[in-house]
Amino acid sequence: MGLDFSSIIWLTAKVSLIGAFCALDRTAFLQMMLSRPLVAATVAGALAGNWEIGLLIGVMLELCFLSEMPVGTTIPTDDTLLALAAGGAGAALSGLPQYVNQTSTLALVVLVSTLPWSAFTRKVDGWVRVRNAQLIDEVETALLIGHRLDGSERVAINFHLHGLLNFYGAAAVAVALMMLSSLLVAPLLLFLVPDWIRPVTDRLLFIFPVIGITGLLSNMNHKRQLAVFAGVAAGLLFFI
Amino acid sequence: MQCLGLAYAIYPLLKKLYGKNPLQLTHRTRCYLNCFNSNPYLAAGILGFLVHMESQGEAMGDQGLSLSSSLSALYGAVGDNFFWNGLKPMTSALAVMIFFWSPGLKALLFLLLFYNLVHICIRYTVYLYGVHRGIGVLEKIDSWRLPLVRDIMEYVTTVSLAVTAFLMVDYFNVKSRLGAGLFYLLILLLIAGLWWYKKTGCKGFFIKKSELI
Numbered sequence: 001m002g003l004d005f006s007s008i009i010w011l012t013a014k015v016s017l018i019g020a021f022c023a024l025d026r027t028a029f030l031q032m033m034l035s036r037p038l039v040a041a042t043v044a045g046a047l048a049g050n051w052e053i054g055l056l057i058g059v060m061l062e063l064c065f066l067s068e069m070p071v072g073t074t075i076p077t078d079d080t081l082l083a084l085a086a087g088g089a090g091a092a093l094s095g096l097p098q099y100v101n102q103t104s105t106l107a108l109v110v111l112v113s114t115l116p117w118s119a120f121t122r123k124v125d126g127w128v129r130v131r132n133a134q135l136i137d138e139v140e141t142a143l144l145i146g147h148r149l150d151g152s153e154r155v156a157i158n159f160h161l162h163g164l165l166n167f168y169g170a171a172a173v174a175v176a177l178m179m180l181s182s183l184l185v186a187p188l189l190l191f192l193v194p195d196w197i198r199p200v201t202d203r204l205l206f207i208f209p210v211i212g213i214t215g216l217l218s219n220m221n222h223k224r225q226l227a228v229f230a231g232v233a234a235g236l237l238f239f240i
Numbered sequence: 241m242q243c244l245g246l247a248y249a250i251y252p253l254l255k256k257l258y259g260k261n262p263l264q265l266t267h268r269t270r271c272y273l274n275c276f277n278s279n280p281y282l283a284a285g286i287l288g289f290l291v292h293m294e295s296q297g298e299a300m301g302d303q304g305l306s307l308s309s310s311l312s313a314l315y316g317a318v319g320d321n322f323f324w325n326g327l328k329p330m331t332s333a334l335a336v337m338i339f340f341w342s343p344g345l346k347a348l349l350f351l352l353l354f355y356n357l358v359h360i361c362i363r364y365t366v367y368l369y370g371v372h373r374g375i376g377v378l379e380k381i382d383s384w385r386l387p388l389v390r391d392i393m394e395y396v397t398t399v400s401l402a403v404t405a406f407l408m409v410d411y412f413n414v415k416s417r418l419g420a421g422l423f424y425l426l427i428l429l430l431i432a433g434l435w436w437y438k439k440t441g442c443k444g445f446f447i448k449k450s451e452l453i
Contacts, residue, residue: 031280033355038335038348055348059339062332069324136244136273143266157269160248206412209336210427213401214434216329225398232402233428240409240421 003092008183015044015088016176023080023171027070028164035080037061041087048091056107057086060205063212065118067219075129078121081171085178086114092179093186104202105190111208113185117178128170132163242283247272249287253294268298271305278312279319284363285377286311288370307375318386323359326390331355333400340407405431
């Protein structure tokens with residue numbers, strides 16, 4: 001038993017259209033951390049009916065791509081889009097009776113089915129930025145040819161807001177695509193997981209924070225920080 | 241793209257100053273469409289500085305614009321290092337640590353409240369300093385010693401990552417046949433192994449690839 005077609009479309013539309021506002025926070029608007037996976041996945045989960053699995057997926061993704069800095073002309077992986085798609089798909093599938101009490105396994109499978117899209121999210125981000133860079137020329141042209149006495153500068157300068165629309169549209173389409181693919185692939189992956197291995201699959205989720213911790217440690221400037229990490233980690237051994 | 245945002249932000253002032261002369265208004269607006277690239281948070285200080293200069297006349301506005309290109313590069317570097325390399329990883333690491341310590345919405349609330357409190361205070365302060373004191377905003381930002389604060393934040397991040405690795409044992413090891421100690425060692429071993437793998441120059445590691453515009 002799976003989700004019916006109308007539920008898939010309704011939930012995907014809801015998550016992609018409302019969730020895309022979180023994606024705007026990433027570069028285009030505010031930058032108030034609404035775009036962090038922890039927040040975005042929880043929002044997507046809440047929209048699809050289960051914020052708890054969204055929160056779990058968000059925590060797993062939170063550190064994963066943090067080592068990629070948006071410095072200079074580099075475009076990092078858009079973890080907001082991944083979190084929205086994974087959180088939405090996970091929450092949508094968690095409502096099915098066969099996946100009750102399998103929250104962690106479901107989160108793992110949804111993440112595995114969404115992460116391959118990371119290269120696609122960079123392409124989408126790059127495309128929007130190139131498109132938005134062209135807006136400057138459009139403003140220049142509008143200012144040169146516009147009727148200067150009737151406030152056309154204001155109209156020209158409003159091209160700035162078109163940049164928001166580009167980001168929003170691209171995010172909504174990308175999230176919808178990724179969520180749909182995850183809703184199709186995740187049940188298949190869950191079907192393929194043999195019953196005997198199922199009880200331990202949930203514990204494999206720990207690999208995501210581990211990858212994140214490694215990425216952040218690799219980015220540290222001072223070697224002293226590694227010693228601090230090793231010291232604290234060794235010290236905590238006594239508390240086990 | 242940031243220059244379009246800068247022009248959009250300063251347009252109300254230009255309209256107020258040159259609204260009666262549309263030709264000049266268009267000319268001044270176009271001046272702000274030149275390349276501008278800085279850190280989005282500290283850009284508020286540069287915007288304040290430009291508002292201060294432009295209010296004193298066109299000649300001063302031009303001086304402000306020529307200075308702003310150096311300022312944007314400087315605060316692009318300082319701001320990126322402080323916010324993207326310091327505050328953001330620290331807040332995220334602490335939020336994840338809080339989640340593994342006590343699963344629930346506390347982690348999410350901490351992430352939103354702490355980060356926003358810091359960056360809104362900084363944005364607001366540098367903007368006001370820029371507007372009222374012009375180039376004096378440099379002294380204000382310099383007095384905060386952001387590179388030093390960033391180093392301290394990096395240590396906080398490191399400690400919270402180590403504690404997160406420890407707390408993960410409790411979270412994931414429920415009903416596991418592995419002993420807690422063994423599981424903890426496995427996690428540390430994985431971190432060390434992946435770190436070494438990354439440092440030795442792996443090419444296909446998915447978290448390292450980035451697109452260039």
